Amino acid sequence: MKRLFSIFVLSLVTVAPAQAALKIQSWKLANGTRVLFVENHSIPIVDLNVQFDAGSRRDPDGKAGTASLTNAMLARGLHASNTPLPEPAMTEAEISDQFADIGAQRAGGAGADRADISLRTLSSRAERDTAVKLVARILAHPSFPEDFFARDKARTLAAVREDETKPETIADKAFWRLLYGEHPYAKQETVPSVEAITRDDLVTFHAKHYVANRAIVSLIGDVTRDEADAIAQQLTMRLPQGESLPELPPVRLSAAHEERIEHPASQTHVLLGMPALSRGDPDYFALIVGNYVLGSGGFVSRLMHEVREKRGLSYSVYSSFNPLAQPGPFQAGFQTQRAQTADALRVTRDTIATFLRDGPTKEELQAAKNNLIGGFPLRIDNNRKILDNMAAIGFYNLPFDYLDTWTSNVAKVTIADIKAAFSRKLALDKMSTVIVGDVK
């Protein structure tokens, strides 16, 4: 019953790497792996993740879901190996029990650009060594057992079918397809695309993408620089070298479309937006400061004020930028009871149009800076948050002083910068709209 759960969600997509007085050390291993490390002895734990260019944008044609299924199946079993060391096969149950016995926590997943595996472990030597070695083997020796593959595929299909009944996910998938057309970012799991995936596809995908020369290890916690280096080596020493990956096609701005999908839910779900922002784009700070005013500033944004506070049309309404390797979407969204769909959409569009035309007021700009700069310490106040920032810096090759200059970059933004950046990246008549629910 949180009053507004979306502010947390949004902060994940709109917030970028950050920090001052947080020393990131970085180096490259002989096998090409890049390492980012923050030494922090305040709690006896280590948090790490290993990322690869193995997100859904690399899904084979017609087989959307391969990246995600590959990642999900890494720990379903290990094959025996002799290089570089003799190591036995392991079952999924043995892997899980071993992690559980030492209290280690493993997670992972595949997004549009990147796929990763992450680990939280106690920093004490025995636990840490066991956990790191197990993660290293999961990255290098997955056996993708045939029977588990069949089971996981069936579970994935059940989940995809479930998603196809839910207005949120129907809208989300339609939105990406509409914005990205032929580009890989448009790839969305469907029943036929998952049915087309074979075990061989996973083996091939894994061999091609989980490679040492494209691995990025981020690590924070209770170890020294030398220990971190040894951990990074241990994590990647079993991985092969990979050939370079094909360039992805550029994101082409397609004409604005409106897609209406009938759904019996009591609320209509609406998304509108367009491809907009890449990581490292010089407009980045102007856009996030401006968007704070428009739709990401929790209860104080213009969209929240106009749609929810003033008119009571929706519980959640927001706008966000999702910066990716190539232009990721700007999106605004809300949900409202069926009869109010047209009203809420009109208010949302008007609010965006006014902002694009006039930009923020002087007071709004100051309020945005006060929040972003004043709240900066909250972005880096625990290991998990810092690790997320490090991972983004590492994967997207953001400058290492990004952390130190974040607040001053926010401080520099002017109203003119915001207006110029928004008009370079967005135009209301180029935004596509997805409406799921009442389409009359």
Place this chain on the structure above:
Amino acid sequence: MKFRIAAAFAGLALSWLPTVALAEIAQEFMLKNGMKIIVKEDHRAPTVAHMIWYKTGSMDEVNGTTGIAHALEHMMFKGTKTLKPGEFSKRVAALGGRENAFTNKDYTAYFQQIEKSKLNQVMALEADRMANLIFDKDEFSKEIRVVMEERRWRTDDQPIPLVYEALYATAFNAHPYHHPVVGWMSDLQSMTVGDARSWYQHWYAPNNATMVVSGDVDAKQVYKLAEKYFGQIPRKAVPVTRSQTEPLQRGIRRVTVKAPAENPYVVLAFKVPTLRDVERDMNVHALDVLAAILDGYDNARLSAKLVRTDKVANSVGAGYDNIARGPSLFLLDGTPAKGVTTEQLEKLLRAEVERIARDGVSEDELKRVKAQLIASQIYKRDSIFGQAMEIGTMEMSGLSHTQIDRVIDKLKEVTADQVKAVAQKYFSDDTLTVATLVPLPLTEKKAPPAGLRH
């Protein structure tokens, strides 16, 4: 809900990790007006979590105005004698803060996360709305529409939440856990600004509130600030919620929910005890360990058997939340695999508990569950917000935050025999409620396939 024993408890002593820097012990103070102040110092980063917990939630509501505790929570952002509607959030935002609030069955809580030097300013804001909230009819009528949208979004259009709403309404007849926190839609439709005002006047008092602060602060300094901002707010006579004891359940109850969905789902709820006496309630601790053995880690029993080995379910789980003001349920749930019915899955889930009742659990499993318990006590120190949450929920249930570590000790004492005994004792038909989702096809046409546009 999974592995709550791991996620929800604090801990300090770790005998097998002698080098561990010990966490600070939370300190407790009481203002003269009866407001409790609990401070957990944690100096890792220059930030603070500040929370005000009111011991009033949906279980204090009466029929006809269900959802009022949550609606009032929304109104707490709508202005005081000196602040315009929305001004509270503007000020917190200007300080760089993040804020929100949440209402549950047992409590209503408000929080800000903020850089430490701003703590006094958010305290002043919370003190203001504890005493000086105003109730504007127009603001209320807009906000209650937002609440109705929230209900549509979170419950009416969501099959699984609909199942849980039906489960609680079926498992509890007399106890107010019968009602959903957000309230029934017709109660929201007839709710008035007067209902909200009356709720506020009755329950929002310093002697019904607990402040929890965690982060980079000095405890005594926080106490002084609390005294400065909240000390002048007068104590009130707070109503006593009548105890509406749930009568003994005398046989299995079933409820079915039909809703647009793809996969069926079933949840089984057994009536079990709530934690009241940390030292004596060994059955509660044993049930907690039982939940972890069933579903506390990837290869725990339910998943290992039903998802991994027999492939009869797409997902399964067990949950037991025993920190509460009211009664507790032990839940088993799952989505069957294709070709398996919910009736079959129901039997298979119960069979796993019966297997423990018959054969017990292994020492390896017990050790594994405890290893995670110990590690999770250290992991949780990474989040000051999580630590403040833990203190608040413990206090609201009627237990003291000082017992958090003691609960861990008691869990470590649980034996295999005790787990077996509770598996035998609490899982009969007589106190069981089963709620089932029967998926309906979408009545209209489905989403178009990939690539198709119109």
